Amino acid sequence: xxxxxxxxxxxxxxxxxxxxxxxxxxxxxxxxxxxxxxxxxxxxxxxxxxxxxxxxxxxxxxxxxxxxxxxxxxxxxxxxxxxxxxxxxxxxxxxxxxxxx
Amino acid sequence: xxxxxxxxxxxxxxxxxxxxxxxxxxxxxxxxxxxxxxxxxxxxxxxxxxxxxxxxxxxxxxxxxxxxxxxxxxxxxxxxxxxxxxxxxxxxxxxxxxxxxxxxxxxxxxxxxxxxxxxxxxxxxxxxxx
Numbered sequence: 758x759x760x761x762x763x764x765x766x767x768x769x770x771x772x773x774x775x776x777x778x779x780x781x782x783x784x785x786x787x788x789x790x791x792x793x794x795x796x797x798x799x800x801x802x803x804x805x806x807x808x809x810x811x812x813x814x815x816x817x818x819x820x821x822x823x824x825x826x827x828x829x830x831x832x833x834x835x836x837x838x839x840x841x842x843x844x845x846x847x848x849x850x851x852x853x854x855x856x857x858x
Numbered sequence: 859x860x861x862x863x864x865x866x867x868x869x870x871x872x873x874x875x876x877x878x879x880x881x882x883x884x885x886x887x888x889x890x891x892x893x894x895x896x897x898x899x900x901x902x903x904x905x906x907x908x909x910x911x912x913x914x915x916x917x918x919x920x921x922x923x924x925x926x927x928x929x930x931x932x933x934x935x936x937x938x939x940x941x942x943x944x945x946x947x948x949x950x951x952x953x954x955x956x957x958x959x960x961x962x963x964x965x966x967x968x969x970x971x972x973x974x975x976x977x978x979x980x981x982x983x984x985x986x987x988x
Contacts, residue, residue: 763984765873765874765877765986790877791873791874791877820880821873840884841880841881841883841884842884842887842888844881844884845881845884845885845888845890846888848861848881848885848982848984849859849890849982853982854982854983854984854985856984856985856986856987858866858874858985858986858987858988
């Protein structure tokens with residue numbers, strides 16, 4: 758049973774990313790979008806936690822990076838940059854979608 | 859695949875409705891079915907035809923109406939949330955003795971049962987909110 762977790766809050770503002778990381782099991786996926794994209798920027802405590810999370814796939818929404826002026830080369834290794842089409846296919850490929858709003 | 863979408867935030871205040879719109883559009887483009895979009899809490903403000911944003915800004919309400927028309931979407935506004943926020947259709951106008959209605963084209967007002975049904979009948983319920 759795989760889950761797509763969606764996180765739309767900055768990890769520097771709210772604790773939803775931490776909660777998500779605590780619940781996400783191996784084989785599941787985490788998509789950072791809206792202000793959640795700040796969690797994907799390399800060299801922060803958040804990306805350290807992400808790197809330590811084995812077996813979970815991490816994604817960040819490209820249009821929301823662009824909307825916030827964060828260039829793609831700032832995104833930490835191991836996090837895939839995706840578009841809305843891929844967001845939809847992640848929602849379809851996983852068995853359910855959990856929004857950490 | 860059969861998707862249902864829940865929108866919990868109003869337009870121009872939070873990105874939730876923009877994200878929900880882009881997701882819905884991408885899902886339709888990929889050939890998926892959107893069986894319902896349910897507007898809850900401040901999300902009901904996406905369904906008022908009194909919205910008049912500047913011409914160079916996106917018209918969030920009209921955009922939903924147009925997408926709804928194009929794909930025959932079921933755009934449902936929660937009745938209790940709508941009553942609190944002044945979103946009124948013909949029936950609510952008469953029932954509550956109001957002198958105007960403002961439900962946007964393609965939207966309808968209904969109950970929370972529609973959200974429960976969407977959760978049961980769809981294969982994925984995707985929630986957008988604050």
